[in-house]
Amino acid sequence: MTLLSNPVSPLLEDSKPAAADPALLVERARRGDRAAFEGLYRSHVGRVNALCLRLTASVERAEELTQEVFVRAFTAISSFDGGASLATWLHRIAVNAVFGERRSRSRRDRHVVAVSDLELLDRTVPKVTYPGSDLDLERGIAGLPERARTVFVLHDVEGYAHHEIAEMTGMAEGTSKAQLHRARNLLRKALRR
Amino acid sequence: MSCTWVDEHLDDGLDGALPADEARRLAAHLEDCADCRRISEELRSLRRRAAALPKVLEPRRDLWPEIEARLPSPRVREGRWRRWSTSNRLERWAAVLIFALAGFALLRQGSSPAASGTDFEAVLLGARQELLEERMVLAQASSLPLNRSLVDEQLEVLEEAIRQIRRALDEDPGNPRLEQALIASYRKQLELLQIALRLSPAPRDLPEAELQRRQKNERV
Numbered sequence: 142m143t144l145l146s147n148p149v150s151p152l153l154e155d156s157k158p159a160a161a162d163p164a165l166l167v168e169r170a171r172r173g174d175r176a177a178f179e180g181l182y183r184s185h186v187g188r189v190n191a192l193c194l195r196l197t198a199s200v201e202r203a204e205e206l207t208q209e210v211f212v213r214a215f216t217a218i219s220s221f222d223g224g225a226s227l228a229t230w231l232h233r234i235a236v237n238a239v240f241g242e243r244r245s246r247s248r249r250d251r252h253v254v255a256v257s258d259l260e261l262l263d264r265t266v267p268k269v270t271y272p273g274s275d276l277d278l279e280r281g282i283a284g285l286p287e288r289a290r291t292v293f294v295l296h297d298v299e300g301y302a303h304h305e306i307a308e309m310t311g312m313a314e315g316t317s318k319a320q321l322h323r324a325r326n327l328l329r330k331a332l333r334r
Numbered sequence: 335m336s337c338t339w340v341d342e343h344l345d346d347g348l349d350g351a352l353p354a355d356e357a358r359r360l361a362a363h364l365e366d367c368a369d370c371r372r373i374s375e376e377l378r379s380l381r382r383r384a385a386a387l388p389k390v391l392e393p394r395r396d397l398w399p400e401i402e403a404r405l406p407s408p409r410v411r412e413g414r415w416r417r418w419s420t421s422n423r424l425e426r427w428a429a430v431l432i433f434a435l436a437g438f439a440l441l442r443q444g445s446s447p448a449a450s451g452t453d454f455e456a457v458l459l460g461a462r463q464e465l466l467e468e469r470m471v472l473a474q475a476s477s478l479p480l481n482r483s484l485v486d487e488q489l490e491v492l493e494e495a496i497r498q499i500r501r502a503l504d505e506d507p508g509n510p511r512l513e514q515a516l517i518a519s520y521r522k523q524l525e526l527l528q529i530a531l532r533l534s535p536a537p538r539d540l541p542e543a544e545l546q547r548r549q550k551n552e553r554v
Contacts, residue, residue, distance in 0.1 A: 175402065175405065178405075179398060179402070182397075182398055182401065183398070186392065186393065186397065187390035187391060187392045188389055188390055190391050190392060190393045191388065191389055191390055191391035194391055200394065203393070204393050204394065204395075204397060207393060207397060208397050208400055208401050208404070211397075211401045212401055212404045212405060215401075215405050215406075216406065275383055275386070275387060278380075278383050278384065278387065279387070293384070297380070297381055297384035297385065298384050298385070298387050298389075299389065300385070318345065318346070321345060322345050325345065325377055325380060328380055329373070329376045329377060329380055332376075332380070333376070
């Protein structure tokens with residue numbers, strides 16, 4: 142391919158949103174095919190939104206972050222090497238986006254109140270409603286402190302191992318285990334009530 | 335074995351992360367301790383419920399229109415790619431020039447005039463070929479601002495000066511003043527290329543893997 146050839150336009154001619162082979166969609170998306178990327182969006186938006194929703198406990202923030210995830214993914218799709226699944230790769234972007242948004246919010250909201258974990262659970266009013274049957278657990282997760290919620294969702298809900306969580310979040314593996322222990326104990330007590 | 339130890343290791347035990355001997359000790363304690371057994375059963379139930387939660391939760395509305403509106407346009411991506419590719423070639427050409435200048439200085443220190451002239455010729459020929467290729471790229475990259483064209487004009491003038499100096503060196507080989515003038519001209523070209531590089535910064539949002547992939551494509 143010469144420098145001056147157009148790497149983009151010839152490939153747009155055969156674009157259509159498609160429920161095609163995921164590997165083919167990824168390859169086309171790498172070359173800037175928006176229709177192919179839309180196909181990837183439609184097949185993965187539910188998974189990304191679910192993670193964002195549980196990590197943020199807010200429908201509005203989850204939808205904003207889900208958009209952010211796919212915008213970032215479009216820009217970075219060429220760096221996706223297929224080593225992990227596309228869903229895992231999108232989840233990594235989602236965790237980064239959530240953490241970035243949390244940092245921005247914490248800089249804006251400097252009012253800090255020291256409360257015990259159980260008080261946090263009691264006072265938090267989850268702003269989400271979920272389909273499915275286990276609303277008690279979903280509400281309990283939404284009421285967890287942020288770091289404990291993050292680890293619980295990634296480990297017990299999504300099935301990531303502690304070393305993967307450490308890599309995604311930047312926390313030490315020991316910290317991940319400690320936060321999981323904290324989350325499980327809080328939930329166990331909350332669900333008993 | 336104490337209940338405190340069990341409390342600290344129960345999570346790992348449930349996740350299958352304990353060494354075999356510790357897992358056996360944990361199991362033995364749970365058989366004898368009703369409180370710890372109850373906690374263990376609650377945690378097992380919690381893990382089952384968490385694993386059974388839906389992994390897919392669709393947003394309330396279709397987010398694609400808003401996402402698509404935020405995606406960079408193909409023309410913008412192409413322009414960025416061209417500017418990246420151009421600046422990457424400029425960097426490589428600048429590195430070749432630096433190498434050529436250093437090589438010439440080294441050759442002059444120890445070699446015979448004839449041998450140094452031949453070796454230097456080969457190095458300079460490579461550098462000049464890179465320069466010509468890069469100037470063609472600059473000329474055809476129409477998205478570049480006007481001041482890049484000005485730099486290009488200056489490069490052409492220098493190129494002509496270098497040609498004249500080299501013709502003079504052919505007639506008077508080894509002339510130190512001509513050699514110094516040639517070196518000065520190449521240094522000036524290097525400065526101009528560095529200016530050109532500053533005028534076309536590489537996009538900061540391209541990850542390293544993408545830079546490497548496009549570099550690989552350039553060599554194809």
